Amino acid sequence: MDVPALDIQLKTLPNAPGVYQYFDANDTILYVGKAKNLKKRVSSYFTKTHDSGKTRVLVKKIVRIKHIVVDTETDALLLENNLIKKHMPRYNVMLKDDKTYPWICIKKERFPRVFSTRRVFKDGSEYFGPYTSMKTVSTLLDLINGLYHLRTCKYHLSQDKIESGKYKVCLEYHLGNCKGACEGLETEEEYHGNIKAIKEILKGNFKDSLSQFKKQMKQFAEDMQFEEAQKIKEKIEVLENYQAKSTIVNPKISNVDVFSIVSDESYGYVNFLQLSYGSIIRSHTLEVKKKLDETDLQLLELAIIEIRQRFNSNSKEIYVPFEVDLGKKIKVTVPKLGDKKHILDLSIRNAKYYRMERFKQDKIVDPDRHANRIMAQMKADLRLSEEPRHIECFDNSNIQGTNPVAACVVFKNGKPSKRDYRHFNIKTVVGPDDFASMEEVVYRRYKRLVEEEQPLPQLIIIDGGKGQLSSALKSLDALNLRGKIAIIGIAKRLEELFYPDDPIPLYLDKKSETLKIIQQLRNEAHRFGIEHHRNRRSKNALNTELETIPGIGEKTVVELLKRFKSAKRVANAKLDELEDVVGLSRAEKVYNYYNKK
Known part of the structure; x- marks a missing residue:
């Protein structure tokens, strides 16, 4: 079959609603899409620069374009759904659900x-x-x-x-x-x-059944048939109890479908609730795999058509979180308050719970997919130019102003890489100066990585607010790394995220995976730093008195502790025992110090 050049195919497309199909050189269908205006929509694939690599690959493979003109956008949406299910094109979203329902x-x-x-x-x-x-x-x-x-x-x-x-x-x-x-x-x-x-x-x-049973109960009671009246009363109680459990909003809300969506970088999760007389008579969540960075609007419209067909729904009204175009026959409501908003919020909560469950399952069943999703989500949430596969977090510890130390913890693919953790004893700063300490350790860390030609992280997290972040930036400037590594600071009280040269902090959803990873990094850096600080304080407390003895240095203290194991045993040792370890001159200084004391 002779296929005209793509530019000729594009020029002959109509300015009408319809469905378009892309085919490759082997005449294999690649993608099915719908459009209000076929010519404008299809031409946009070939005229604008695409952010998604998958979209760029798709466009390169397109050899033939087929289109079907329809009367309305609703018809286009229905046809698109049917063609996707029939052909299952590689670049279309996957509606992951093929169960047979009861x-x-x-x-x-x-x-x-x-x-x-x-x-x-x-x-x-x-x-x-x-x-x-x-x-x-x-x-x-x-x-x-x-x-x-x-x-x-x-x-x-x-x-x-x-x-x-x-x-x-x-x-x-x-x-x-x-x-x-x-x-x-x-x-x-x-x-x-x-x-x-x-x-x-x-x-x-339930209204008609309850009314009928109450009439029967009353009639039996009037006829003195109390056993029969009691049986009917028990039925009324059963029905009222079921009604109370199933009714969650105003019973006047009837014959309504509710749809909501939550999504991440790879998947969308569309929840469906069907209401009748204030009761939820059906609930279902559909997982949709993204292929070309589809928007929530695109995913929701496609999923609504699919779900309504699958569950044979003829409801004339739907509640959704934002406007969708499903034609004139369906009333679309975007609730803002009251019972309608309550039920929409419930649907959103169901979608979120489903996503969390899938997230937990991926973590166990498919760790690579789990890591990929977290990395993609962190990239989007933190506005990064690349996925933060390698993250380093810094924290200072100088409790009571003594023994200042710092810790650097490393996460790779969202998990701790403990062999890469590093401790730092502050060398150039006198006294408890967190800002100067942060500047020192960040400089030392990345000066060494650069000199040893080790891989640099994609993201640095500083445990602290604007001041700590500014100090770390000075070190990156000195090493000419500013702009080569993304860096943010996290303030402890409100979990504010600060960016360089941006006075307004970023607040993440408290339940987001991105914030959980950042909190885990911060807490791990704090734990690691405190542990090192505690060890230094213990060592110093142990050594302090021995080091204060005139004429006794650090090496002598180490030799004594290796032999006697503690400062107390050194104090109780005899002169000849001390002489065997450090010689007569130094042994007399230690012995005389403790015995005079």
Whole structure:
């Protein structure tokens, strides 16, 4: 097939809504997309510079462009969804979910059975669902079976066969679980009245059933049938208890779909809640893998169409966190307050919980994917030019102004690299000066890395605010590393992140993975520094008195401690024992010092 040059294909595209498909040299479909204006959208791929490497690779592979013009943008959205599912192009987002969901079936029969199934047949039966959890289905069926006595047998209960006496009541009848329709002991009208009530319950409407049961209870009580009245009362309590658990907002909110999205650099998570009479009758979260840095708007629109098709939803109104374009037939509401905002917030919370669970699973099952996601997220959250695969964090320790030390901890791919940790004893600073100490250790650290041609980190974190950050920057300037390594400071009280030359701090979400990594780095640097500081103080406390003896130096102290293990044993040693270690002259100085004392 002769394929015209790309520029000719682009010039002949229409200014109309539709769906476009990209093919490579082997005529393999690469990507499917929708557009309000096909010509403008498709041309933009070839005229602007793309930030994403994947998009640049895609554009290089495109040889042929196919398009389908449709009447409306809604039609384009539906067609795009169907083509993606049919062809599964390499560069399209992946809707990761292929489970078969359970339904509740009300069988098309003279006396309908109600049961769960995963297979839907076009036989005139009514199907409610699909439900995302079998537990939900079991709970509903238990509720229905407790309220209404329905048959479970598979007999063909035609009027002729019942009247001819073909069937006999079974054990279920004697147990009180069935009213014996097979022997004509229950009328078709009465049975269908129960089925009608069951349909309302499955839709989330409990009002009619409660009203009917209350009338029956009152009638039984008036007729002095108190045992029957008590049974009805128990059913009312069961139904009210279920209603209380399932109703979470105003019962007037009915036949509404709620959608929300949270995303990271690699995936989007779209939560779906379906409401009926204030009750959540369905909840589901769809994971969408990004391929070309799609926006939340693009992902949400695609996921809404997919989910509504999958769950056979015909709701006329949806709640979403921001405006989406789904055509004129669907009312789109962006709640700002009240019950509607409450339910949207609940949906967002569900999406976040799902993302957290996936994050934990990745950490166990696929550590590389977990690390890649954290790195990509940190790059975006901290506005870095590259992923911070190698991070170093500095902290000073000079408790009570003594023995000033500093610590440098190293994380690689989001995990501690303890063999790369370093301690620093402050050499050039007199007294407790945190700013000068930070300047010294940062200079010493990176001067050595540069001289030894060791790899530099992508990110430096300074435990402190603007002052500490400024001191560290002086050292980077002196080493000509300013701008070559990203550097930020973290203030302890409010977890503020400070950037060079930016007076306004950055505040991250308190639950974000990026902030958790930074806090872990800061806490590890603090622990490592305190440990070294404690060891120095212990050593100094041990050595102080021996070093104060006139004429006794550090080497003599070390020799004595190697032999006697403690300053106390040195003090109690005999002269000849000391002489054996350090000679007579120094032994007499030590012996006389302690014995005079």
